[in-house]
Amino acid sequence: MKRSYTLKSALLLLVATMLVVAGCSKKEETVPTAKDNETATASASRLDAIKERGKLVIATGDYYPFEYLDPETKRLVGYDIDLGQKIADKLGVQAEWKEMQFTALIPTLQNGQADMAIAAMYITDERKKAVDMSEIYMKTGMSLVKRDGDESINRLEDLKGKKVGVKAGATSETAAKELVEQGYDIKIVSYKDTTDYLLDLQMGRVDAAINDYLNQLGYNKQHAEAKLVIVGDPFTEAGLGLAVKQGDTELLKLANDVIKELEASGESKTMYAKWLK
Template identity: 30%
Template structure:
């Protein structure tokens, strides 16, 4: 009797293993194949996030990230399709399959790592504070106590600011759907400061007749910037990583960075 019971459990175990193996085969990653067959890489972006991705005066979506992505798509042999998304729900759009990648100044953090896969980083961006030019009362982060600070909702910057000890000393953290609106309010002095990536702040400072200054002190934090992909889309991830390596090596990435930032700020990783 014991021998029969033992054989029964061995039989059940063998069937379970077979099902597990079959499930693995059925779950083959065809993410790259789908992109190749469609002939396009669908890129989800924030269309008001200059200089990374934004709409110019000709109603075209342009930016540093867009130029990088075009080169990557070219290497992959597909067209690039840009698709503006609500940034606060960009990861949801990715998971639903509305887009293939999130590529718009997408910062790497632990919260996002639980939900998406990241490509190799291509930028290292410092999170800084911008103020209206000439504000003698705001020279350091500590001077923000009792002040109103703007930040983009749904961004990693909001999460970092919220977890910084200074947040408890602020009068208000005011959230904006885009940094365009945040800087408009800073220009009108309806808020006292804006927390954003250094690349974003320097873009607004460089604009004609801009009245903004960067607090030249230690950043709130520094973050890698990468491409976000669905968990499991490893074939597509590898293709994007390989293409990024190619444009780092052939100098195209440096050329694009110099075009947008005046210098080569591309991160090189193994």
């Protein structure tokens, strides 16, 4: 009897051991970690959440001709508004616009109060530290501006001893200071707003101005009576991009896909001609 009991116990122990080993193997093969579950859920649900909400919330500013209030319809219009609508259409939702000061755009994204920001934003290394930015949807740069008919200014070298209007604290002022550092003999006159120094240029209070190329195209279209012209091509290079909260990779990819599709189809050129020419 003792021998039979020992043999039976050994068999039971062997069976139990095999069941434990089999159970462990199955667990290792099929059960993902909690972190894996969270990552998969977040990735799968971001665009679905926007679709379920039924709207894409976009922060923007007031930067003619990219986004501005049409005086007749009282609705936001412009190149960026069209671009945002294309992205919303891709998702199958409505675009809801939040107008604000330019300085509030990035904090609004960081606080989760908007899904993206489109406001003629330069793609810069500094901004990339705070938000994720799309690929370039339009190229631009700093340009030299003069009064139409002024034959004394045809290139940067012609600015020797002349007064040049710029916006204080903006890229135009930075570009002017860099020209001085490079040896250009110019007198920088800084203003609070771009429209102020362009008006002074029109009135002859400054000899020339430095402004963003696209912004100047829009200004010239809106204020043809000012008779200001751009001198040659931009002397710096930059690109405009839209922004999303850091880590919002799925929405950013969709936005980049739309930008590429508009470029490939030629629709981006149509939009450019509509708003900037």
